[in-house]
Amino acid sequence: HWWEEQANSRAALKAFFTVRVGDMGLLVGVAIIFGASGTFSIQGISQWAMDAGTNQTVLIWAAIALFIACIGKSGQFPLHTWLPDAMAGPTPVSSLLHSSTMVVAGVFLVARLYPVFFNGFDIGIPGNTNFVAVIGGITILIAAGLAFVQDDIKRVLAYSTVSQLGYMM
Numbered sequence: 001h002w003w004e005e006q007a008n009s010r011a012a013l014k015a016f017f018t019v020r021v022g023d024m025g026l027l028v029g030v031a032i033i034f035g036a037s038g039t040f041s042i043q044g045i046s047q048w049a050m051d052a053g054t055n056q057t058v059l060i061w062a063a064i065a066l067f068i069a070c071i072g073k074s075g076q077f078p079l080h081t082w083l084p085d086a087m088a089g090p091t092p093v094s095s096l097l098h099s100s101t102m103v104v105a106g107v108f109l110v111a112r113l114y115p116v117f118f119n120g121f122d123i124g125i126p127g128n129t130n131f132v133a134v135i136g137g138i139t140i141l142i143a144a145g146l147a148f149v150q151d152d153i154k155r156v157l158a159y160s161t162v163s164q165l166g167y168m169m
Contacts, residue, residue: 010085011085011086011087012086014081014082014085014086015082015083015085015086018072018079018082019072019073019082019102021068021072021079022068022069022070022071022072022073022079022106023069023072024068025065025066025067025068025069025070025072026065026066026069026109028065029062029063029064029065029066029068029069030066032058032061032062032065033045033062033116036054036055036058036059036062037049042112042113045113045115045116046113046114046116049115049116049118049119050115050119054119059116059119059120060120060121062116062120063116063117063119063120063121064120066109066113066116066117067110067117067131067132067135069106069109070106070107070109070110070169071106072106073102073103073105073106073109074103074104074105074106074107074168074169075103075139075161075162075165076106076136076139076162076165076166076169077135077138077139077142077166080139080142080143080162083103083161083162084146084150084155084158084159084162086158087154087155087157087158103161103165104165104168106165106169107165107168107169110132110169117131117132118130132169133169135169136166136167136168136169137166138166139162139163139165139166139169140163140166140167143159143160143162143163143166144159144160144163146159147159147160147163
C-alpha cells in the first residue's frame with residue numbers, strides 16, 4: 001500500500017531522481033579523471049592530482065563532478081532533501097537507507113580521492129578554505145535545525161542522519 005499513497009510515491013521519485021543526479025556527477029567525474037590521468041588506480045589518481053603539472057581546469061571540473069556525486073549520494077546540502085522524504089516508506093526500507101553503504105558512499109569517495117578535492121578546490125581563496133568542509137558545515141547546521149522542528153520521529157532520525165553525514169564530510 002505504500003505506492004498507493006501520493007506522498008510516498010512522490011518521495012520515492014524524489015529520492016530516485018536526486019540520486020540519479022549524483023550518479024551523473026560520478027559518471028562525468030570518473031570520465032574526466034580517466035581521460036586526464038589514464039588510470040582507474042586510486043594511487044595513480046592521487047599522484048596525478050598532486051602533480052604540479054596537472055591541468056588545474058581539468059582538476060577543478062573533475063572535483064566538481066565528483067563532489068556532485070558525493071552530495072547526491074550522502075544527502076549533503078543542497079541535495080539533502082531526498083533522505084528525509086524517503087523515510088515516508090516502510091520502516092525496513094528506511095532502516096536499510098540509514099544503515100546501508102549508499103549514504104556513506106559519498107563520504108568514502110571524498111576520503112579515498114581527497115587529493116583530487118584538496119587540489120581541485122584550491123582556487124586561491126584566502127585562508128585555505130576547504131569547500132568540502134564548508135558544504136559539510138552547512139549541512140550540519142541546516143539538518144540539525146530541521147530536525148528540531150519535525151514532529152515525525154522518522155523524519156527526526158533522517159535529519160539527524162543527514163547532520164551526522166555532514167560531520168563525516
